[in-house]
Amino acid sequence: xxxxxxxxAYAQDVYARVADDAPLPEGPVLVSLxxxxxxxxxLLARNTAVGIKLQASENPELxxxxxxxxxxxxxxxxxxxxxxxxxxxxxxxxxxxYTGEIRAVGDFLYDQVNYQHRVGFDAWEVPDxxxxxxxxxxLTEMTNVYQPSTDGRITIRQLRxxxxxx
Amino acid sequence: MLNTLNQPLAKPRQPNMYRYDEFDxxxxxxxxxxFAGQVARRLSGELTEDQFKPLRLMNGLYLQLHAxxxxxxxxYGTLSSRQMRKLAHLARTYDKGxxxxxxxxxxxxxxxxxxxxxxxxxxxxxxxxLCIQTSGNCVRNVTADQFAGATxxxxxxxxxxxxxxxxxxxxxxxxxxxxxxxxxxxxxxxxDRAAMQWHDMAVQVVKxxxxxxxxxxxxxxxxxxxxxxxxxxxxxxxxxxxxxxxEAVLRVYNQDSxxxxxxxxxxxxxxxxxxxxxxxxxxxxxxxxxxxxxxxQLPKEELDRIAAYFKAPDFETGLSDEMPDAGPDFANWVxxxxxxxKAPGYAIATITLKTPGQIPGDASAAQMDAIADLMDQYxxxxxxVSHEQNLILPHVRKKxxxxxxxxxxxxxxxxxxxxxxxxxxACPGLDxxxxxxxxxxxxxxxxxxxxxxxxxxxxxxxxxxxxSGCINACGHHHAGHIGILxxxxxxxxxxxLLLGGSGAEDSSIGTIMGPGFGExxxxxxxxxxxxxxxxERKDGERFLDTYRRIGMExxxxxxxxxxxxx
Numbered sequence: 001x002x003x004x005x006x007x008x009a010y011a012q013d014v015y016a017r018v019a020d021d022a023p024l025p026e027g028p029v030l031v032s033l034x035x036x037x038x039x040x041x042x043l044l045a046r047n048t049a050v051g052i053k054l055q056a057s058e059n060p061e062l063x064x065x066x067x068x069x070x071x072x073x074x075x076x077x078x079x080x081x082x083x084x085x086x087x088x089x090x091x092x093x094x095x096x097x098y099t100g101e102i103r104a105v106g107d108f109l110y111d112q113v114n115y116q117h118r119v120g121f122d123a124w125e126v127p128d129x130x131x132x133x134x135x136x137x138x139l140t141e142m143t144n145v146y147q148p149s150t151d152g153r154i155t156i157r158q159l160r161x162x163x164x165x166x
Numbered sequence: 167m168l169n170t171l172n173q174p175l176a177k178p179r180q181p182n183m184y185r186y187d188e189f190d191x192x193x194x195x196x197x198x199x200x201f202a203g204q205v206a207r208r209l210s211g212e213l214t215e216d217q218f219k220p221l222r223l224m225n226g227l228y229l230q231l232h233a234x235x236x237x238x239x240x241x242y243g244t245l246s247s248r249q250m251r252k253l254a255h256l257a258r259t260y261d262k263g264x265x266x267x268x269x270x271x272x273x274x275x276x277x278x279x280x281x282x283x284x285x286x287x288x289x290x291x292x293x294x295x296l297c298i299q300t301s302g303n304c305v306r307n308v309t310a311d312q313f314a315g316a317t318x319x320x321x322x323x324x325x326x327x328x329x330x331x332x333x334x335x336x337x338x339x340x341x342x343x344x345x346x347x348x349x350x351x352x353x354x355x356x357x358d359r360a361a362m363q364w365h366d367m368a369v370q371v372v373k374x375x376x377x378x379x380x381x382x383x384x385x386x387x388x389x390x391x392x393x394x395x396x397x398x399x400x401x402x403x404x405x406x407x408x409x410x411x412x413e414a415v416l417r418v419y420n421q422d423s424x425x426x427x428x429x430x431x432x433x434x435x436x437x438x439x440x441x442x443x444x445x446x447x448x449x450x451x452x453x454x455x456x457x458x459x460x461x462x463q464l465p466k467e468e469l470d471r472i473a474a475y476f477k478a479p480d481f482e483t484g485l486s487d488e489m490p491d492a493g494p495d496f497a498n499w500v501x502x503x504x505x506x507x508k509a510p511g512y513a514i515a516t517i518t519l520k521t522p523g524q525i526p527g528d529a530s531a532a533q534m535d536a537i538a539d540l541m542d543q544y545x546x547x548x549x550x551v552s553h554e555q556n557l558i559l560p561h562v563r564k565k566x567x568x569x570x571x572x573x574x575x576x577x578x579x580x581x582x583x584x585x586x587x588x589x590x591x592a593c594p595g596l597d598x599x600x601x602x603x604x605x606x607x608x609x610x611x612x613x614x615x616x617x618x619x620x621x622x623x624x625x626x627x628x629x630x631x632x633x634s635g636c637i638n639a640c641g642h643h644h645a646g647h648i649g650i651l652x653x654x655x656x657x658x659x660x661x662x663l664l665l666g667g668s669g670a671e672d673s674s675i676g677t678i679m680g681p682g683f684g685e686x687x688x689x690x691x692x693x694x695x696x697x698x699x700x701x702e703r704k705d706g707e708r709f710l711d712t713y714r715r716i717g718m719e720x721x722x723x724x725x726x727x728x729x730x731x732x
Contacts, residue, residue: 059421081220081303083343087420090340095455111204111221118339141200144189146333148461149340156189156333157468 006123077106093120113138120150179547202284226297236278237300242310242328243271243551247538254534267527271551305335312552316560318508320354326473345423345431361669386437389639397442414452485511492568499582522614527555588614595635602635604652604659645669
């Protein structure tokens with residue numbers, strides 16, 4: 001059973017992970033890009049949510065116009081040092097206009113959660129010891145930010161401008 | 167002798183440089199506490215060394231051969247006297263009394279203890295300093311021309327842009343886990359004193375045909391085992407678009423760089439694999455999107471607001487522009503270590519941390535304190551660090567130069583060798599660094615001693631020797647007129663010679679001469695190479711010019727012929 005934090009709370013993972021060669025079960029499924037590309041029509045014809053898991057090397061633009069068919073896009077961190085998914089999440093939320101769930105999966109650290117949150121992730125598959133308190137702390141260690149990002153947070157530059165006007 | 171210099175002045179001078187406001191201060195303080203938490207988790211064993219490593223690296227903390235090394239950012243090389251005194255205090259309190267200025271214009275302490283690091287960071291934060299992103303696979307401390315704001319060669323002071331880049335790149339959520347480190351340099355004149363073309367990305371302030379100021383952006387330079395000089399990415403980026411353009415370059419890099427081979431993950435490899443034309447195309451696509459979104463556009467008020475911090479000081483007027491006469495030693499020092507200042511009666515003075523026999527870039531706590539006093543007394547409270555590991559007093563009155571020279575002599579920092587053969591760049595090498603294959607410091611010391619005679623140095627003229635203790639090239643050996651690379655052959659240190667590199671506006675990659683020389687042969691080999699230059703040079707040629715004209719052959723024959731006979 002995976003531990004999931006979504007929209008700031010523990011959540012139930014409703015998606016069944018399906019190996020590329022396993023039969024599709026009933027209900028929501030999470031498949032690889034390879035499987036999706038092979039069985040696109042079948043998957044989209046099912047009357048249930050489809051999630052896709054992208055490897056760090058898989059650019060979300062590969063999904064083309066299909067991107068908004070997915071209720072879940074899981075972005076894999078193969079190793080916490082591999083930061084490509086930060087740019088993929090950003091791209092999904094802005095260029096591709098994706099509004100569904102973006103979930104961080106794989107090997108990432110407590111110390112990366114805040115950055116993930118900023119670029120557009122809204123769900124995290126976390127290890128057992130990872131609590132909601134840790135999650136909330138990770139998001140609040142740094143009060144302000146210098147850069148505009150996907151989260152639309154007010155930047156320090158905007159705060160300064162506002163302070164000058166008041 | 168030093169005691170007379172150690173008397174602090176009544177009031178340190180605050181130079182015109184960026185000052186933290188409440189937001190910057192809060193940001194740094196919270197970051198310090200965040201890192202203190204990470205240190206505590208490491209000390210308690212909650213974090214493994216493997217997990218702690220990328221976190222400590224993002225805060226400038228390395229684990230070296232003997233101890234932790236803490237690298238402190240000196241943003242674009244600018245320090246106030248108050249900051250310099252704090253560095254002296256840290257050297258005394260937490261290190262063995264020394265600091266080491268690096269080719270990235272940072273300062274390193276090589277003997278830090280992990281438990282002390284949070285306290286060191288708190289002390290640094292109290293003088294608006296930090297270690298954020300001085301290492302790790304993220305955007306590093308931005309460097310600049312060390313004469314910024316003082317030279318008449320520049321279009322404008324490049325430091326306001328540096329500060330804007332510093333803030334934008336600080337804990338940038340998308341770019342803190344890049345494929346590799348990412349170094350940015352900024353300059354504003356034809357002369358390149360910041361080795362710009364050797365950076366992952368460089369920004370040069372330029373004027374277009376209509377006289378409008380904007381930025382030329384280069385990318386893909388780098389040293390290491392595969393040296394490249396940078397390609398021009400865009401010849402003119404409008405001022406308000408510059409952050410969007412830099413973000414576009416980083417985004418392409420983060421998305422498209424290899425991640426499967428640590429030696430092929432710098433942006434130079436990406437650009438030279440897909441070609442600069444394709445890179446420009448990919449960047450342009452991201453840039454157009456970012457411009458359309460508009461969130462990174464830089465309003466003129468913001469540029470002006472930051473630029474106001476760096477406003478030129480009110481220079482005294484009516485000063486004589488004549489150089490004082492204070493004897494032949496002083497005249498020698500003036501010849502090499504003084505650069506023209508934009509204000510009449512003023513000069514830019516380089517203090518080389520390269521007295522022959524000394525460790526290049528090292529300064530003791532007492533020396534740092536004494537330099538802080540010189541800064542307050544003579545240079546409007548300010549000093550700069552250069553990538554050549556020297557310190558620069560940017561705004562001194564010519565009439566004060568003899569007094570400054572006299573005090574530098576007491577400090578053993580008055581070597582008249584800026585740009586000469588003994589003004590050597592060297593990495594810490596195997597004496598400190600666990601990546602190194604060979605020692606650099608003793609080689610630098612040996613060569614500097616060999617050429618100690620001043621008349622001879624001046625006769626040789628501009629000659630840049632750069633020494634690295636391994637292929638990672640922290641000592642810039644690819645960019646040396648004479649480069650030296652330490653290698654390990656079956657447990658014995660050997661030193662390869664490279665000729666013809668340059669880190670200036672005429673940047674070029676040095677060529678390896680051939681098999682390495684032993685520790686005891688290398689100074690002889692350098693001397694024989696220099697002798698070929700002296701015999702072959704035509705009027706006004708620097709070593710580099712002669713090499714470029716006649717090529718490697720004669721130098722190589724001389725270097726090896728006598729090595730074989732010896």
